[in-house]
Amino acid sequence: KAGVTQTPRYLIKTRGQQVTLSCSPISGHRSVSWYQQTPGQGLQFLFEYFSETQRNKGNFPGRFSGRQFSNSRSEMNVSTLELGDSALYLCASSLADGRNEKLFFGSGTQLSVL
Amino acid sequence: KQEVTQIPAALSVPEGENLVLNCSFTDSAIYNLQWFRQDPGKGLTSLLLIQSSQREQTSGRLNASLDKSSGRSTLYIAASQPGDSATYLCAVGFSGGYQKVTFGTGTKLQVIP
Numbered sequence: 235k236a237g238v239t240q241t242p243r244y245l246i247k248t249r250g251q252q253v254t255l256s257c258s259p260i261s262g263h264r265s266v267s268w269y270q271q272t273p274g275q276g277l278q279f280l281f282e283y284f285s286e287t288q289r290n291k292g293n294f295p296g297r298f299s300g301r302q303f304s305n306s307r308s309e310m311n312v313s314t315l316e317l318g319d320s321a322l323y324l325c326a327s328s329l330a331d332g333r334n335e336k337l338f339f340g341s342g343t344q345l346s347v348l
Numbered sequence: 349k350q351e352v353t354q355i356p357a358a359l360s361v362p363e364g365e366n367l368v369l370n371c372s373f374t375d376s377a378i379y380n381l382q383w384f385r386q387d388p389g390k391g392l393t394s395l396l397l398i399q400s401s402q403r404e405q406t407s408g409r410l411n412a413s414l415d416k417s418s419g420r421s422t423l424y425i426a427a428s429q430p431g432d433s434a435t436y437l438c439a440v441g442f443s444g445g446y447q448k449v450t451f452g453t454g455t456k457l458q459v460i461p
Contacts, residue, residue: 238391240391267448267449269451276451276452276453276454277437277439277451278451279448279449279450279451282448290448292448322389324391324392326392335397336382336394336397337382337392337394337439337449338394339384339391339392339393339394340391341390341391342390342391344389
């Protein structure tokens with residue numbers, strides 16, 4: 235069974251640009267959640283999607299958005315990039331057919347904003 | 349706001365030693381707690397998941413316990429090996445939102461051969 239796939243693996247952008255990251259969950263998993271990891275702030279929850287609906291959202295500005303498609307694949311978009319957006323962006327998937335499900339993470343997308 | 353703390357931030361032990369990593373959380377209304385390991389530049393690998401109704405989970409040389417009333421979880425690693433060197437993170441899923449988790453700051457473990 236294939237794991238969680240995130241593309242691209244690395245991205246370099248300049249301030250003011252926008253970026254779209256992609257996450258393909260494990261087959262059969264309906265929930266996809268996104269996290270930002272930085273050395274200073276650690277891992278922070280961005281948002282979670284289930285059946286194409288955003289169920290939860292963390293404390294990030296509106297520049298961070300996402301969506302989920304009918305095949306459970308998810309994309310995350312960051313507009314008007316700032317230097318502070320440089321981070322490892324991780325997505326995780328789970329079955330989410332109950333309240334207690336393991337999260338399976340992808341390898342992440344390393345975003346550098348210059 | 350749920351806060352999750354991990355102590356120590358870094359730990360260095362000789363190979364073969366048994367060790368305990370700690371995770372503390374402020375809100376006892378949790379529905380699960382997961383332990384992960386992360387290797388440099390990589391994603392997270394799930395080690396153990398403890399549901400709120402459980403007290404502990406075991407997998408091989410790993411044992412995780414949960415005490416909701418005191419807001420604590422421990423990860424016990426028996427007979428440590430150099431391959432155990434990684435950052436260990438606990439993540440608390442709290443009541444009030446599916447799959448909305450708060451991560452601890454992590455413990456960086458180095459096992460010296």
